[in-house]
Amino acid sequence: MKGKIIADWSKIDFTNPEHLKKLNGAFQYFMRAPERNRTLKAAIQQFATKGDFPAEVLQILEKFHATPDYDLGYEQIFDIRDFTNTRESGFEILDVSSGLAFKKVKTGEKIKVYKISGSKTTVSFDRYGGGLGWDKTLIDDGKYWTLEDSAIAFRNKAYAAKAQAFYDLIDALPASKNIAWQGSGSDATVDRDIATINKACEEILLALKDSGLGVNANSRFIVLTPIQLKARINRALTKLNQAYAGASKGIIYNVDPIYTLMLSSGTKYYVILPKRKLKGGNRMDLTLFNMFNILEYTETVAGWMRYGGAIGEIDQLRRCATS
Numbered sequence: 334m335k336g337k338i339i340a341d342w343s344k345i346d347f348t349n350p351e352h353l354k355k356l357n358g359a360f361q362y363f364m365r366a367p368e369r370n371r372t373l374k375a376a377i378q379q380f381a382t383k384g385d386f387p388a389e390v391l392q393i394l395e396k397f398h399a400t401p402d403y404d405l406g407y408e409q410i411f412d413i414r415d416f417t418n419t420r421e422s423g424f425e426i427l428d429v430s431s432g433l434a435f436k437k438v439k440t441g442e443k444i445k446v447y448k449i450s451g452s453k454t455t456v457s458f459d460r461y462g463g464g465l466g467w468d469k470t471l472i473d474d475g476k477y478w479t480l481e482d483s484a485i486a487f488r489n490k491a492y493a494a495k496a497q498a499f500y501d502l503i504d505a506l507p508a509s510k511n512i513a514w515q516g517s518g519s520d521a522t523v524d525r526d527i528a529t530i531n532k533a534c535e536e537i538l539l540a541l542k543d544s545g546l547g548v549n550a551n552s553r554f555i556v557l558t559p560i561q562l563k564a565r566i567n568r569a570l571t572k573l574n575q576a577y578a579g580a581s582k583g584i585i586y587n588v589d590p591i592y593t594l595m596l597s598s599g600t601k602y603y604v605i606l607p608k609r610k611l612k613g614g615n616r617m618d619l620t621l622f623n624m625f626n627i628l629e630y631t632e633t634v635a636g637w638m639r640y641g642g643a644i645g646e647i648d649q650l651r652r653c654a655t656s
Contacts, residue, residue: 364488364619364636403492406591407499410555410605411642413613416458423457424614426645456643458616461494463487467632469625491619491636493595499613499642500595503557503603506650512536512604514654526569526655527584530556533604533651534586540648546609553587555607561599562655563592602653610645 416424465487471479515528534554541548558566570590572583588604596602605611617639624633644650 361621364484364491364621366488403489404496404500404593404595405492406557406593407496407613409589409591410503410557410607411499411611411613412608413615413642416614416616417618419616421458421614421616423455423641424612426454426456426610426612426643454643454645456612456614456641458614458639458641460637460639461491461498462635462637463491463494465634465636466626466629467634469630469632487634487636488619491638495638495640497595498640500593502642502644503605503650504597506603506644506647506652508652510647510651512651512653514656522565523568523572526565527572527582529653529655530569530588530604531582531585533653534588536651537604537606537648541606541646544646544648546606546646546649548606551587552606553589555603555605556588556590557596557603557605558590558592559596559599559602560592560594562602565655566590566602600655602655604651604653606649609649611649612645613640613642615640 414424465483467480467483512529512533514525515532516525520528537554538548538550538552556566556570567590570584570588617637619636619638622635622637625631626633
């Protein structure tokens with residue numbers, strides 16, 4: 334039988350320890366594919382188009398660009414670092430305060446040296462795990478597709494839980510960063526949504542202009558939106574500025590939408606300045622450990638991950654109302 338994870342199940346001898354070792358390795362390789370794809374994605378961003386790649390690489394890229402079965406939108410929002418080959422128990426976010434300024438220096442003068450100081454916030458790597466029990470009769474009877482389907486679902490659940498952890502950080506934004514629905518009752522809904530997004534971008538830029546985070550009028554924003562508002566926010570983002578006098582304005586900032594199922598409310602969305610102090614770290618990729626249970630005739634598989642994340646600057650986000 335040809336499988337999605339195992340190329341040819343008929344070649345596996347379940348009584349051969351070496352075959353079982355290779356089988357476990359193949360499933361482990363499958364479980365860690367999302368992390369490998371993240372590394373590959375970072376590498377291919379250095380190329381302009383798919384045509385820039387050697388022919389033998391194109392097949393890999395086509396497979397990579399297949400739509401995943403889990404939400405990865407948070408990876409465009411958080412700056413996620415790889416700690417898998419370290420012994421770190423967490424990472425630090427430094428809240429820098431320097432008073433640094435550049436100014437004209439007259440001939441003969443020295444530049445002023447500013448002292449950098451700040452507090453540190455430590456983000457720990459927490460463990461996340463789940464278990465799966467395979468009835469060994471599935472192997473005895475050659476029901477290999479059931480094993481693969483279970484493995485696919487297991488991986489999807491693991492990475493969905495990881496995504497939810499990061500979206501929960503966003504949902505925990507304090508009410509002080511809420512933006513009311515802009516405009517008045519006589520305005521069209523799309524115009525009020527446009528005004529609200531523009532207001533959120535403006536507030537973020539003004540709040541961070543002296544932060545040293547590299548913001549400017551051309552900074553790119555993300556509009557993180559629940560799927561219940563997808564059509565509505567898409568209308569706001571795609572409405573063009575009209576040329577005639579008195580026409581309503583469209584979006585005046587650089588924004589990209591991300592739609593998700595994982596926000597707690599279907600009536601609110603977020604405008605976000607991504608990366609910077611929105612941080613995450615991977616300490617251990619999804620790793621499988623297995624053991625045969627002789628009392629239940631099952632192969633018990635436990636999957637463990639270790640990661641962490643934090644929002645180091647809440648002024649990078651605004652929660653927007655729609656009514």
